[in-house]
Amino acid sequence: MKIARVAGTVVSPISHPFFDGQRLLLCDLVDPAGAGADTAGGYLIAVDVVDAGVGDQVLICDEGTSARQILEIDTGPIRSIIVGIIDAIN
């Protein structure tokens, strides 16, 4: 899983039917050791199922089978999913 910070939202009115009604957030990947530093502009567009907001530090699972398992579906072109909101990193 990856640590990221929600940077913004992505609006997509026309998408694969699977994404209908799903909330998409653009998340900057952050380096856990670098106090929230950007990892060379890396980012992911992830489906949000935990009601994360812009500015939140989140945990992203970037793997298809796990993502489908969380959404309780057998098939679907999804890979990145926000699975938690991070309170603190020590």
Next chain:
Amino acid sequence: MQLGRVTGTVVATIKAQGLDGVKFLIVQPLDKHQQDRGSPVVAADAVAMAGPGELVYYVASREAAEALEERFVPVDHAIVGLVDQVTLAQDSR
């Protein structure tokens, strides 16, 4: 999933089984500011509505094939949505 810009189309008459009728587009990966980032890829168009110039988001790896009607096909990038708007927070611009 990542942002991309469709820059062209690819026509291939002879394709692997299961890819008949699938539209292929050239997609330039973008960073969050919609600037070019890395090398272009050829992606299957799973929304069947994307065209050159369009801002899209695409999925890579095995999940790309999941976007198509025939799911067990050799595809590693697929366009899964057209993007209308990307709104970034003030401090991440």
